[in-house]
Amino acid sequence: MLSAKNLTCVRNQRVLFENLSLELNAGQLMYVTGPNGAGKTTLLRSLVGLNQLQHGEITFNQQNISECGTNILFIGHKPAINEWLTAEQNLLHWLSLTQVQADSTELLYKVGLTGLTDVPVRYLSAGQKRRVALVRMWISQAKIWVLDEPFTSIDHKGVEVLTALFKRHKENGGYVIVTSHQSLPESIVDQEFKLAYRF
Amino acid sequence: MLSAKNLTCVRNQRVLFENLSLELNAGQLMYVTGPNGAGKTTLLRSLVGLNQLQHGEITFNQQNISECGTNILFIGHKPAINEWLTAEQNLLHWLSLTQVQADSTELLYKVGLTGLTDVPVRYLSAGQKRRVALVRMWISQAKIWVLDEPFTSIDHKGVEVLTALFKRHKENGGYVIVTSHQSLPESIVDQEFKLAYRF
Amino acid sequence: MGAFDSFAEFISMNGYADYVWSSYGIAALLIVGLVFWSKHKRKQLIEEIKQQDEIKKRRSQHTNSEMSL
Amino acid sequence: MFKWLHPYAKPEKAYELSLSFYKWLMPLSLIGIFVGCLWGLMFAPTDYQQGDSFRIIYIHVPSAIWSMGIYMSMGIAGFCALVWQIRLMEISVLAMAPIGAIFTALALITGSLWGKPMWGTWWVWDARLTSELILLFLYLGVFALFHSFDDQRTGAKAACILAVIGMINVPIIHYSVEWWNTLHQGASITKFDKPSIAGPMLWPLLINIFSVLLFFIALTGYRFATELLRAESHRKWVINLIK
Amino acid sequence: MMYSQFFKHMLQRDFQVAATQKHEFGLPIIFFILVLVLFPLSIGPEPGLLNRLAPAVGWIALILAMLIALPRMFVEDYENGWLEQLFLSGYPGSLIVSARIISFWALYCLPLVLTSFLLVPFFSLEIKLWWVLAQTLLCGSMLMACLGSVASALLVASRKGSGVMALLVVPLLIPALIFATATMDAAGQNLPITGPMFILMALTIFALTVAPIATAQALKLNLG
Amino acid sequence: MMYSQFFKHMLQRDFQVAATQKHEFGLPIIFFILVLVLFPLSIGPEPGLLNRLAPAVGWIALILAMLIALPRMFVEDYENGWLEQLFLSGYPGSLIVSARIISFWALYCLPLVLTSFLLVPFFSLEIKLWWVLAQTLLCGSMLMACLGSVASALLVASRKGSGVMALLVVPLLIPALIFATATMDAAGQNLPITGPMFILMALTIFALTVAPIATAQALKLNLG
Ligand code: HEM
Ligand SMILES: Nc1ncnc2c1ncn2[C@@H]1O[C@H](COP(=O)(O)OP(=O)(O)OP(=O)(O)O)[C@@H](O)[C@H]1O
Ligand SMILES: Nc1ncnc2c1ncn2[C@@H]1O[C@H](COP(=O)(O)OP(=O)(O)OP(=O)(O)O)[C@@H](O)[C@H]1O
Ligand SMILES: [Mg+2]
Ligand SMILES: [Mg+2]
Secondary structure (H helix, E strand, O other): OEEEEEEEEEEOOEEEEEEEEEEEOOOOEEEEEOOOOOOHHHHHHHHOOOOOOOEEEEEEOOEEHHHOHHHEEEEOOOOOOOOOOEHHHHHHHHHHHHOOOOOHHHHHHHOOOOOOOOOEHHHOOHHHHHHHHHOHHHHOOOOEEEEEOOOOOOOHHHHHHHHHHHHHHHHOOOEEEEEOOOOOOHHHOOEEEEOOOOO | OEEEEEEEEEEOOEEEEEEEEEEEOOOOEEEEEOOOOOOHHHHHHHHOOOOOOOEEEEEEOOEEHHHOHHHEEEEOOOOOOOOOOEHHHHHHHHHHHHOOOOOHHHHHHHOOOOOOOOOEHHHOOHHHHHHHHHOHHHHOOOOEEEEEOOOOOOOHHHHHHHHHHHHHHHHOOOEEEEEOOOOOOHHHOOEEEEOOOOO | OOOOOOHHHHHHHHHOHHHHHHHHHHHHHHHHHHHHHHHHHHHHHHHHHHHHHHHHHHHHHOOOOOOOO | OHHHHHHHHOHHHHHHHHHHHHHHHHHHHHHHHHHHHHHHHHHOOOEOOOEHHHHHHHHHHHHHHHHHHHHHHHHHHHHHHHHHOOHHHHHHHHHHHHHHHHHHHHHHHHHHHHHHHHHOOOOOOOHHHHHHHHHHHHHHHHHHHHHOOOOHHHHHHHHHHHHHHHHHHHHHHHHHHHHHHHHOOOOHHHHHOOOOOOHHHHHHHHHHHHHHHHHHHHHHHHHHHHHHHHHOOOOHHHHHHHO | OHHHHHHHHHHHHHHHHHHHOHHHHHHHHHHHHHHHHHHHHHHOOOHHHHHHHHHHHHHHHHHHHHHHHOOHHHHHHHHOOHHHHHHHOOOOHHHHHHHHHHHHHHHHHHHHHHHHHHHHHHOOOOHHHHHHHHHHHHHHHHHHHHHHHHHHHHOOOOOOHHHHHHHHHHHHHHHHHHHHHHHHHHHHOOOOOHHHHHHHHHHHHHHHHHHHHHHHHHHHHHHO | OHHHHHHHHHHHHHHHHHHHOHHHHHHHHHHHHHHHHHHHHHHOOOHHHHHHHHHHHHHHHHHHHHHHHOOHHHHHHHHOOHHHHHHHOOOOHHHHHHHHHHHHHHHHHHHHHHHHHHHHHHOOOOHHHHHHHHHHHHHHHHHHHHHHHHHHHHOOOOOOHHHHHHHHHHHHHHHHHHHHHHHHHHHHOOOOOHHHHHHHHHHHHHHHHHHHHHHHHHHHHHHO
C-alpha cells in the first residue's frame, strides 16, 4: 500500500497543498486532476521523492519511498532521453539501467517506431519522442507507476493502447498514479484525486 | 484565400506528403489530423514559410506567403518565450514586436495568470507556460492563425475558451489552421484534413 | 602634532600624502559603504516583505487562474 | 552548554541576539578604529626606513589578517551547516561573505598603495600577494554561487559547500609561501618579514586589529539578522516584527 | 522610423534578458581576469618578461573570453522559438541581426576592453601603451563579434559550442591579430601607429557591413 | 558485481553519446591547439622565449580548454531528465558520479594531455621536459576534473556556464599549478622532481576521494 501523510508544499509563499494525505492499494489507479498550476506535477514529483517537501512522509509498504528506487517508474514532463542518440540506443540504456532483459526491436515495434530506430531522436516528431519515453511502461517491473501527462502529443490510438496498458498493470497488482487533462475512461479509474488551484 | 499547391516534402528519403494541395477561405477553420509522425508539424511550418519544401507554392490572396509576415500568427511546439523573463515582460516584447497596443495586465488576467505576473516563466507549470505563448491569440491582428497542438497541457476550461476564440476569429473573417490530438467540436470545423502516415 | 612638526607636514605626510591618504580614504569609503549598503539591504528587504504581505492579501481577492475570452 | 544555547537556536532569539551584538559592538568598534587610526596617523613615530608611508600598516595589517580569519570562520560555519543541517549557520555564511570580500579588497588596495612607494610597483607576483588575490576570488565565488540559484536555500547550501572546500586551500596557500619563494626569487616582502615594530608603533596596530574584529562581529550580527528575516519572511514573527 | 524603433526595442530586450541573467553576462569578465592571473602564476613573477607579454596576453584573453560568450549569441532565442517569430514578423533579417550584434558587443566585449586595464598593474604595462592596446582591442572585439555572429548563426542548430566556433573564427581573426601586434610594436617603439591601426579599422568596417547579411542567411538556413 | 556492471554501463553510455556528438567532444582539443597557436602568433617567433614559456602555456591551455568542457559534464542529462532517473534507480550517487568523472576525464582530458606533445615542435620544448610536463598535466587534469565535477554539479540548474565555473575551479586549482611549476622548474634544472610531484599526486588522490561524494550531494541539491 502506498500512503502519503500530511504532505505540505509551499512555493514562493503560495501553498500548493497542505496536509494532503492519500492512500492507494494494490491494483488501483489514481487519477489526479486539477486546473493548470494546481500542483499536480509538484505532487507527483514529491511522491517519488524528487521534491523537497515542507512536511510530510511517503511510505510504500511501510518503507520510506526513497528506499524503493527500483519499485518506481516515474515519467514526467522531461523525457529522460538523449536527443542525439537513436530511439534504440536510448532504450538499450534504459534496459541496462533497470536490468531488464527485453528485445529492443520488438519493443520499438510495439510503440510504432519500426523503421525509425536508426534516426536520432531529435528528428522525430513530438509524439514519437514521447513514445520513446513511454516505452518504459512496456518493460517496467516497478510496482508503482507515476505518470505525469503521459498522453501529451500522443494520438488517439496511442491513448487507447496506454489505457489498456494501465489496465493490465492494475490487474497485475500494480499501482498507477496518473495526471492528464484528457479524460480517462471511468472504468479504469479507482480514485480520482482533485487538486484545486489555491491562491 | 489561402491556397497551397503541390506541396511535397521529403525527409530522409521518406515522403511525408506529395503533391498536396489545399485551399482555405476566409472564416474557415481547417483541422489537420493524423497519427504521430504523419507530418502535421512539418506541413504547418511549411505553410508559414519556415520549412524548405521540395516542391510547391503557397499564396495568400495571390501574394506569396513569405511576404505577408504580419498577417500570420504561428504558434508551434516551441513557445518563443524566454524562460528567464516574467510572463509580463515576455508579453510586452511580443506587443512591441507586433506593434499592438494592449493592456498587459488585462491580457494576463484573461489567460489566468494574474498574481503570477512577476514570476519568471521557468517556475510556471507546463500549462501556464503554454498560456503565456497562447496569449498572442487574444491580441493577434493577423488574419491567418496557424496553431500546432495549441491544447497541449491546457486544462478543460482552457480548451473551451480556446475553441470559443477560434470561433470568434472565424466570425471576424479569419483563417484558422489547427492540429490537435484532442478532438475539436464538429460545429467549428469547416475542413478536416487527414494526413496519413506514409512509410 | 604628535610625530609631526606642523600641520602642513602632517597633511603632506612627508611626501607620502597620496599613498597614505588615499589608502585611509578608500578604507573609510569601503567600510562606511559596507555599513550603509547593509542598512540599505535591510530596508529594501523590509519593504519587500511588507509588499509581499500585501500581495498575498490581495491575491486572495484578485486572482484568476482560468482562461476567459 | 547546549541547554544554554538552545533558546538561541530559535530564529527569534537568534535575531534579537545578533541585533544586540550589533547595537553594542558597532559603536565600540568604530570608536576603536577611529582611535587607532588617529593614533597611528598622528602620534606613532615615523619609521626611519620607510618614512611616513608605513602608516598604511594600520589599515593594511588588520584588514589582511581578518580577510583570512573571516574566511576560516566562514568555512567552519559552512561545515557545521552542512554536517548538522543547521539553517542558522548557512545564513551566517552568507552574512560573512561580503565583509570578508571587502577586507580582502582593502588589503589588496592598501597593499598596492604601499607597494608603489616601497617597491616601485603596484604589484608583484609574490606568493603572499597572489594568495590574497586568490582569496578574493574565493569570496567572489561564494557570493556568485549563492546568487546563481533562484532558491535561497539551495543557493545557501551550495555556497556552504564551496566555503568548506575552499578552506582546504587556506593552509595550502599559507605554506605555498615557502615553496614558492625557494623557486622564484622572493619579492622584497622578505625585508619586512621581521618587522621591528616598537611599542609606540605597535599599540595603535593592536587597537586596530582588535577593533576590526569587533567591527566584523557587529556587522555580521546585523547582516545575519537581515538574512534571517529574508529566510523567514513568511513566518509570523517576522511580519509582526515589521509592523 | 518604424525600423529604428524596432531596433531600439530589440536592444532593450537584450539588455533586459542580460539583467535577469546578471551573472551570465558578468562572467566573460571573470574569465578574462582569471586568464590574466593565470599567466604570471604559471610563468613566474618577472616584471620584464610579463611586461613584454602584456599585449599578447590581453589579446589572447579577449579572444578566449569572447569564444566563450559567442556561442550563446543566438542559441537561446533559437531554442525557445523567438528567432523564428522574429523572422516571421517581416522585418529584414539583417536588421534583426545587427541589433543582436550591437547588444552583444556592448554587453560582452566593451566590458572586456575596459577590464584590460588590469594589465597596467598586473603586467606593469605603461598606461600610454595600454591606451593603444585598448584601441586595438576595441576594433578587434567588434570584428570578432561580427565574425562570431556568422559562426554562431551557422552553428545555432547543432549545439556545437565553443570548439567549432573557435575553428571558424580564429583563422579569420589572425590578420587582425597580426595588425594589432604591429600596432603595439610600433607604439612600443614610439613610432606612428596610424598605418596598421587604419588597416585594422578597415577590416572591422568591412566585417560590419557584411556580417549582418551573412548571419541572417545562416539563420534562415537553420530555421528551415 | 552489480555495481561494477552498472559502472561499466554508465561509461559505455557516455562514450556512445560522445561518439554521436563527435565534434562536441573533439572541441576542447581544437581549443587547446588554438591557444598553443595564438601564442607564437601574438608574441612573435623567439625560440628562447617560447621555450621558456612552453610549460606555462601548456598548463594554461589545459585549464582553459577544460573550463570550456566542464560545464557540460552534467547539464544535458540534467535537462533531459536522465539524471533524475539515475538517482531514482537506487544506485549510490557517488557511484553514478565517479563513472561520469572517469568518462569525462578519458574523453576530454586525456586527449588534451596527449595533444600537449605539440609543444615539442611548436615551442621547441625538449622531449624529456615534455614527459615531465605530461605527468603534471595528467595529475592536474584529474584534479581539475574532480573539482570541476563539484562545480558543474552545483551549477547544473542555473545554466551559468564557464564563468562561474572558472571562479569556482581556478582558485582551488592554484596550488596544483604552483606545484606543477615547481616540478617543471626542478626538471629544467635537472633536479629531482619527486618532491613537488608527490604533493601534486597527493592532492589529486585526495580530490578523487572527496569529489564524488560532494558532487552527488550537489546534484541532489539541484534535483529537489
Ligand atoms: C598588494 C599588496 C599586498 C598584499 C596583497 C598584502 C597582503 C598581506 C597579507 C595577506 C598579510 C597578512 C599575512 C599574515 O597575517 O600571515 C600582510 C601582512 C603584512 N604586510 Fe602586506 N600585502 C601587500 C603589500 C605590502 C607592502 C607593500 C608592505 C610593506 C612595505 C606590506 C607589509 C606588511 C606587513 C608589515 C605585514 C604584517 C606582517 C606580519 O604579520 O608579520 N604589505 N600583507
Ligand atoms: N519558484 C516559484 N515561484 C512562484 N510560483 C511557483 C514557483 N515554483 C512553482 N510555482 C507555482 O507552483 C505551481 C506548480 O504547479 P505544477 O507544475 O505542479 O502544476 P500542474 O498542476 O502540474 O500544472 P499543469 O497542469 O499546467 O502541468 C504553479 O502554479 C507555479 O506557478
Ligand atoms: N532528418 C530526419 N530524418 C528522418 N526522419 C525525419 C527527419 N526529419 C523529420 N523526420 C520524420 O518526419 C516526420 C515529421 O513529422 P512531424 O513532426 O511533422 O509530425 P507530426 O504529424 O507533427 O507528429 P506529432 O503528432 O507527433 O507532432 C516524422 O515521422 C519524423 O520521423
Ligand atoms: Mg504539470
Ligand atoms: Mg507535431
